Amino acid sequence: MDDQKELPPALERRMAFRLLHHWREAGGEVGFPRLEDIDREVLADIWPECYVLDVVTSPENPCFHTVGQAFIEQC
Known part of the structure; x- marks a missing residue:
């Protein structure tokens, strides 16, 4: 794990907030998006670091329904 780059805390928080914002928008009034509601293009720069757990x-x-490549490489 020493060879992995560490994100500055502020950048990591912004990524988490972007993901949370998209999750809430995709969920609409129901509040919980379907897998097909997640727009991977909107999250393209962070999608490799994401996973979806059903x-x-x-x-x-x-x-797991979806696991980003960067997440796979870390495990």
């Missing part, structure tokens, strides 16, 4: 279909056995 906890609704099977709460006892959540599963």
Whole structure:
């Protein structure tokens, strides 16, 4: 993990806020977006660092629907 670049805390927070803002917008009045509501183009610069975990279909056995390449490489 030493070879991974660390993001400045402010930049990391801005990325998290952008993702949260998009999540809330995509969820609309329902408040919880469907997978197809997430616009990967809007999040293109941070999408490789994202993952989507489905906890609704099977709460006892959540599963990953999407995992960004950067996230895969970190694991």
